Structures are given as structure tokens and as C-alpha cells.
Amino acid sequence: MTVRRDGHEEVRARLREAAGAYEPDRARMLARVERGMAGSAGRGAARPPVRGWVRVAGATAAVAGVLAAGGCTVAAVLRDPGPAHRTVAVPPAPMPAATPAPTASAPASPAAAPTGGGTAGPPPSAIPTPAAPVSPTGSARPPAAGRVEDGPLWSDGSVDPHSNAFWAQSNVTLKTAEPLTALTVRLRIARTPGVTSTGAWRSLPEDDFALSVDVRDGFLEYTWTLEEGRTVPAGTWVFAGQYDHARGGRDAGDDSYAATAATGTGSLSVAGDFAPRADGTD
Structure with a gap:
């Protein structure tokens, strides 16, 4: 894996150098276009001049297309492949735990909820009832006989x-x-x-x-x-x-x-x- 990566780095470095040194010779290319146009005019002088201009335009477009294609190719080669070429092992995501179904809560007791804006009172069983009076142990009583x-x-x-x-x-x-x-x-x-x-x-x-x-x-x-x-x-x-x-x-x-x-x-x-x-x- 390391040797292959080093090879790619070397190729990209050389392509960068070649792209930096490349300078298209526009004058030479235009001269070739003119020569082609002159030859075409000598062989077919009977043709109307309009078609000659069409050929010139087509040739110019072809040259521009070649230059654009060359620039795109160099840019594609020089582009860093990025992390897309790396293979990463990802563990499978754990299955989510089953969520228990919500249980319905018991409704509040009617005795605990006040109605009509009032304050809830105790249930009937909790209402205190007055207890019968109980005589305390050793309650007061008069002397057994006579007076003290x-x-x-x-x-x-x-x-x-x-x-x-x-x-x-x-x-x-x-x-x-x-x-x-x-x-x-x-x-x-x-x-x-x-x-x-x-x-x-x-x-x-x-x-x-x-x-x-x-x-x-x-x-x-x-x-x-x-x-x-x-x-x-x-x-x-x-x-x-x-x-x-x-x-x-x-x-x-x-x-x-x-x-x-x-x-x-x-x-x-x-x-x-x-x-x-x-x-x-x-």
C-alpha cells in the first residue's frame, strides 16, 4: 500500500512539472491554420467564399477544443485523489434497544382532585370523628371519709x-x-x-x-x-x-x-x- 502511494506521488509530481513547462505555440498553430486555408482555396477556387470562412471557424473551434481538453486532462491528473481512494473498515452500528411500550397511568382518584376550584378535602373515611371522653387514670375524687x-x-x-x-x-x-x-x-x-x-x-x-x-x-x-x-x-x-x-x-x-x-x-x-x-x- 505504501509503495503504490509513493508511485502515485511521483507521477503527480512529474505531471505538475510538465504542465508548468508547457506553453502552447499559438503563432505556430495559427500558421498551420492559414496554410490549410490557403491550400483549400487553391484546390477549390470555384467554391463560394462563405464555406471558406466556415472552415476557418471550424478549425479555430477545433484548436480551442484541443487546448481545453488538454487543460482538463492535466487538471484531472494533478487533482489529489483525496480520501475517496482510502478503504476504512466501519463496525456495524448496534441495533437500538427495544423501547418498552408506554403503559397507561392510573387515573387520579376523584377524592384527590378538587372540583369547581375548591380545595380537596379528605376522603370520608379520613374525616375525624369526636371520640367519647375517657376518664384519666387516677381521676380526682373526694376523700373516702371526712375532709382533708x-x-x-x-x-x-x-x-x-x-x-x-x-x-x-x-x-x-x-x-x-x-x-x-x-x-x-x-x-x-x-x-x-x-x-x-x-x-x-x-x-x-x-x-x-x-x-x-x-x-x-x-x-x-x-x-x-x-x-x-x-x-x-x-x-x-x-x-x-x-x-x-x-x-x-x-x-x-x-x-x-x-x-x-x-x-x-x-x-x-x-x-x-x-x-x-x-x-x-x-
Whole structure:
């Protein structure tokens, strides 16, 4: 392939040189035309002169045609063959992947499209319906018996926050604005499964009170009685009973407490339970 291309280049170079050196001899060619015309006139003088001029014109046209043909030939030889003579291997074009036929999309749900320029509302099944009021766990209720406050004496019952799944402590809190000359506090714990006493304490001096723990009528009872001649000063005091119970949460809804006291002006009594009250306390 390289040898053949070099040969073509050499031929084209020589033709270019020959074409550049070629100069047509117009005078010589015209002289030959005139000689031909003179000879024709001597041999056929009887012919009309018009035909002689026709021959001159034909000869001139023939010469011009020869010159034009020669120039076209040289130009064709000198023309660069270009990339048309080259053979290029082209890999076959890959077949286009089959395009899946479009699937029709599901029409929009009528409930999702607003009509008449309005805003689409929820489907009928999603419209909320008012639920029946549910009573919260441990709803407020009045004390089991009596009242939680009497004059200068106020009371409250609560399950200690340190209680756990096996053990609990119930607290009776008394707040007095005056000294008490007599006081008896009774704590009643319903005997739910596993309830047994594990102890009791109070924030006042131990020697000032007598303590008894009894089981009576399905309740575990703790009773603190102020000793004769002792006084409870004004302030806030706690009386607590401790007990085991079955594993898990224990319902203190049936537990209760009661206290009776005396001041220099009269007797007082308070009572309550261990359910949450309206003021947020137990």
C-alpha cells in the first residue's frame, strides 16, 4: 500500500512539472491554420467564399477544443485523489434497544382532585370523628371519709415515689398551724395479693408515739398515738407505713387514712385516700 502511494506521488509530481513547462505555440498553430486555408482555396477556387470562412471557424473551434481538453486532462491528473481512494473498515452500528411500550397511568382518584376550584378535602373515611371522653387514670375524687382539712389542720395521702414493683410506702402528711395536745393517725392498706408489713416510721420523735400494726377486716392497719403529756408542735409531719406486695404495679385505690387531734381550743379530724386529687396531689 505504501509503495503504490509513493508511485502515485511521483507521477503527480512529474505531471505538475510538465504542465508548468508547457506553453502552447499559438503563432505556430495559427500558421498551420492559414496554410490549410490557403491550400483549400487553391484546390477549390470555384467554391463560394462563405464555406471558406466556415472552415476557418471550424478549425479555430477545433484548436480551442484541443487546448481545453488538454487543460482538463492535466487538471484531472494533478487533482489529489483525496480520501475517496482510502478503504476504512466501519463496525456495524448496534441495533437500538427495544423501547418498552408506554403503559397507561392510573387515573387520579376523584377524592384527590378538587372540583369547581375548591380545595380537596379528605376522603370520608379520613374525616375525624369526636371520640367519647375517657376518664384519666387516677381521676380526682373526694376523700373516702371526712375532709382533708379542718381548721388549722391539713392532710394528704400519697404513695412514696421510691416504691417499686415488689415494695411500697404509703405516706400520710399532716400540716398544723397550731400545737396539738392529742393526735391519733390511722393508715389502712388494703390487703391486695402479697401485702405484708415491713415497717413504719414518722418524722416526729419515736418516743412520743405508740405504734400498733394489725390486720383487720381485709386491711393492714398502722396506728400512731401521741403519748400522754406530749405535744406536736406546729409544722409539717409525715407518718409512713411500709409493706411488700405481689410483683407489678399495685392499686392503692382502696387505701385510706384518718387522723383525730386536739388543740387548746377544740378537737379536729381529717381523712382521705391515696387517689390523685383535683389540685394535682395524691
